[in-house]
Amino acid sequence: MTRGPGGVSRGPGGRAPRVAILAEGQFARATAKTAIGVLRYAPFEVVAVVDSTRAGTDAAECVGVGMGVPVVADVPTALARGATVLLIGTAAAGGRIPDEYRPALAAALERGVAVWNGLHERVLSDPALAAAATRGRATVRELREPPADLEIGGHRRRRTGAHVVLTVGSDAAVGKMTAALELVAALRRAGECAAFVATGQTGIAIAGSGIAVDAVVSDFIAGAAERITCDAAEKADWVLVEGQGSLTHPGFSGVTLGLLHGCAPDLMVLCHDSTRAAVKAHDELPLRTFGELLRIYEDAALWSRPPGSPRIPVVAVALNTAALDERSAARAVAQAAAETGLPAADPIREGAAGGDRLARALLAAAR
Amino acid sequence: MTRGPGGVSRGPGGRAPRVAILAEGQFARATAKTAIGVLRYAPFEVVAVVDSTRAGTDAAECVGVGMGVPVVADVPTALARGATVLLIGTAAAGGRIPDEYRPALAAALERGVAVWNGLHERVLSDPALAAAATRGRATVRELREPPADLEIGGHRRRRTGAHVVLTVGSDAAVGKMTAALELVAALRRAGECAAFVATGQTGIAIAGSGIAVDAVVSDFIAGAAERITCDAAEKADWVLVEGQGSLTHPGFSGVTLGLLHGCAPDLMVLCHDSTRAAVKAHDELPLRTFGELLRIYEDAALWSRPPGSPRIPVVAVALNTAALDERSAARAVAQAAAETGLPAADPIREGAAGGDRLARALLAAAR
Numbered sequence: 001m002t003r004g005p006g007g008v009s010r011g012p013g014g015r016a017p018r019v020a021i022l023a024e025g026q027f028a029r030a031t032a033k034t035a036i037g038v039l040r041y042a043p044f045e046v047v048a049v050v051d052s053t054r055a056g057t058d059a060a061e062c063v064g065v066g067m068g069v070p071v072v073a074d075v076p077t078a079l080a081r082g083a084t085v086l087l088i089g090t091a092a093a094g095g096r097i098p099d100e101y102r103p104a105l106a107a108a109l110e111r112g113v114a115v116w117n118g119l120h121e122r123v124l125s126d127p128a129l130a131a132a133a134t135r136g137r138a139t140v141r142e143l144r145e146p147p148a149d150l151e152i153g154g155h156r157r158r159r160t161g162a163h164v165v166l167t168v169g170s171d172a173a174v175g176k177m178t179a180a181l182e183l184v185a186a187l188r189r190a191g192e193c194a195a196f197v198a199t200g201q202t203g204i205a206i207a208g209s210g211i212a213v214d215a216v217v218s219d220f221i222a223g224a225a226e227r228i229t230c231d232a233a234e235k236a237d238w239v240l241v242e243g244q245g246s247l248t249h250p251g252f253s254g255v256t257l258g259l260l261h262g263c264a265p266d267l268m269v270l271c272h273d274s275t276r277a278a279v280k281a282h283d284e285l286p287l288r289t290f291g292e293l294l295r296i297y298e299d300a301a302l303w304s305r306p307p308g309s310p311r312i313p314v315v316a317v318a319l320n321t322a323a324l325d326e327r328s329a330a331r332a333v334a335q336a337a338a339e340t341g342l343p344a345a346d347p348i349r350e351g352a353a354g355g356d357r358l359a360r361a362l363l364a365a366a367r
Numbered sequence: 368m369t370r371g372p373g374g375v376s377r378g379p380g381g382r383a384p385r386v387a388i389l390a391e392g393q394f395a396r397a398t399a400k401t402a403i404g405v406l407r408y409a410p411f412e413v414v415a416v417v418d419s420t421r422a423g424t425d426a427a428e429c430v431g432v433g434m435g436v437p438v439v440a441d442v443p444t445a446l447a448r449g450a451t452v453l454l455i456g457t458a459a460a461g462g463r464i465p466d467e468y469r470p471a472l473a474a475a476l477e478r479g480v481a482v483w484n485g486l487h488e489r490v491l492s493d494p495a496l497a498a499a500a501t502r503g504r505a506t507v508r509e510l511r512e513p514p515a516d517l518e519i520g521g522h523r524r525r526r527t528g529a530h531v532v533l534t535v536g537s538d539a540a541v542g543k544m545t546a547a548l549e550l551v552a553a554l555r556r557a558g559e560c561a562a563f564v565a566t567g568q569t570g571i572a573i574a575g576s577g578i579a580v581d582a583v584v585s586d587f588i589a590g591a592a593e594r595i596t597c598d599a600a601e602k603a604d605w606v607l608v609e610g611q612g613s614l615t616h617p618g619f620s621g622v623t624l625g626l627l628h629g630c631a632p633d634l635m636v637l638c639h640d641s642t643r644a645a646v647k648a649h650d651e652l653p654l655r656t657f658g659e660l661l662r663i664y665e666d667a668a669l670w671s672r673p674p675g676s677p678r679i680p681v682v683a684v685a686l687n688t689a690a691l692d693e694r695s696a697a698r699a700v701a702q703a704a705a706e707t708g709l710p711a712a713d714p715i716r717e718g719a720a721g722g723d724r725l726a727r728a729l730l731a732a733a734r
Contacts, residue, residue, distance in 0.1 A: 154617030251522075
């Protein structure tokens with residue numbers, strides 16, 4: 001069993017869950033973001049991935065992570081491997097449960113297997129799935145379900161001395177959660193007390209707690225971010241908040257700004273996928289340059305503070321170069337550093353050396 | 368019966384509603400924003416305001432608008448004046464139904480009177496109110512209830528030739544809805560086909576339709592704004608979108624940016640309350656100067672567009688000078704014009720002349 005920096009997620013009764021990931025027809029780098037995050041970081045065992053179109057392969061062959069986890073054809077095969085949970089491992093914009101997932105979900109629920117769902121659509125809102133859950137006495141964990149008692153943001157102050165870091169992005173789905181988790185690990189290697197704050201469904205599945213800020217009533221985005229950040233700052237000296245979306249994304253920018261003002265970071269780390277040229281699903285929108293992105297995030301971070309407040313700096317650039325060859329990746333890292341004047345690294349490709357380089361930038365900025 | 372620029376709201380069966388406004392203990396300028404908006408603009412008759420602490424006065428004495436509408440002590444007195452609807456006329460941040468309103472709401476529902484509610488908390492989530500509604504066979508209209516089929520924003524294009532104008536603010540509750548409604552009226556006086564797009568509970572009560580963007584799941588703020596804007600642009604050449612919050616408000620900025628990117632305006636009008644010095648409920652946060660606010664909104668409007676897109680200008684300043692004397696008000700208008708180099712007006716204090724001045728700025732910018 002691997003143990004990620006997020007903490008340990010346990011099922012009812014305290015037994016560690018044994019998770020199968022449902023990614024039918026979509027178990028690939030571009031579409032299985034949740035699956036990849038969980039395979040890389042979750043503190044519980046993943047026993048199989050369900051995707052009939054890739055059955056017989058190894059997870060690592062499909063998405064570059066999860067060596068030794070088999071991809072199987074259907075839910076019964078996953079259950080035969082001891083799965084006690086079926087986690088939906090993909091997340092299309094809009095958050096509907098794909099119709100082709102419903103039979104597999106029904107099969108799991110009917111057999112008493114818990115379903116973990118990170119989509120906006122609730123599993124039990126489908127009468128067929130609700131009936132299956134009743135028949136199988138199965139539970140559903142809605143990862144995006146917000147707490148009932150959210151408040152408007154802007155009123156709570158966090159513990160003095162805690163450093164809050166937000167990972168921000170050139171776009172959606174560029175590696176903001178990954179960067180935050182790798183920074184927590186690197187800071188811990190450096191002897192610091194660091195915590196990860198999950199703000200999205202995958203982070204919540206990994207960490208076992210958090211609030212999906214894109215799923216709260218929009219008046220409460222900042223309040224939700226403020227709550228989880230302030231709570232974490234009570235216990236840790238470094239609070240790494242998982243970013244969401246991008247200020248330059250026409251669909252998600254509101255969530256991004258609410259999160260930015262709600263968590264009120266001291267420092268930011270800019271995340272970018274080196275193969276991304278345009279906003280995801282918006283070919284008409286080329287991404288901004290690093291220089292523009294730094295200005296945009298640093299400007300916006302100040303808007304909710306008193307005029308004349310010191311600038312909240314972006315202090316490092318975390319790159320995702322997974323799709324590049326070794327040489328192009330090194331060039332992308334060097335170019336990001338040159339364009340921004342900041343330390344840059346791909347904390348996955350470069351391993352601990354990459355994460356440590358980014359963490360040193362945080363430690364230096366906090367001195 | 369007055370007829371506002373928003374359109375006519377009718378009850379079931381097509382009969383125009385006769386509305387009593389509930390503002391118990393809070394029927395004052397600072398706290399009764401919804402009541403004031405409805406008294407000024409609603410196309411239906413308001414028969415009374417319920418506030419036992421001000422019973423016996425006239426609405427206009429309390430909030431400067433609603434001459435001839437009596438303030439009464441309780442719901443039965445309002446019903447005796449023929450009310451068929453009880454509208455909650457105040458809105459505290461956070462959106463809970465005040466406990467002191469619950470007896471009045473129960474009294475109305477029990478007698479078969481419909482309740483219109485613009486708060487986040489739903490009336491029927493209170494078991495006592497649900498029971499009263501069942502006993503009285505009364506209906507509840509949740510003004511903030513979003514449609515069930517919202518989408519991620521950024522994909523729909525509006526009709527070419529339609530001009531979209533967003534009212535943006537130096538803060539929350541400074542007069543953005545009022546400015547939008549007055550601009551619709553002024554553009555109509557100028558012979559233009561103009562429509563009001565409601566994005567908040569008061570605007571929806573007035574216009575009879577719209578989406579409360581602060582009440583949607585936050586992933587869908589931009590999509591909701593895009594839908595109502597594009598729909599309105601099919602029928603009108605000028606689409607005046609009611610702004611929400613402020614990019615500089617620590618609690619509401621996410622809603623503001625999502626709305627800005629979702630409605631994707633061609634032009635903006637900056638709204639400001641001339642007596643406001645700090646962010647509402649945040650004395651530690653002085654408001655930004657006009658110059659800073661113009662830069663902030665014009666910068667942010669471009670983030671979701673291709674790099675190099677032409678600037679989206681703020682073309683006029685709409686002031687709320689209600690709390691100033693005549694001379695101070697004139698000075699505030701002159702100062703706003705001088706500081707920004709833009710036409711400025713208080714469209715309420717100055718009447719049609721003020722609204723027309725602002726509308727001319729829109730017409731000139733669109734030429």
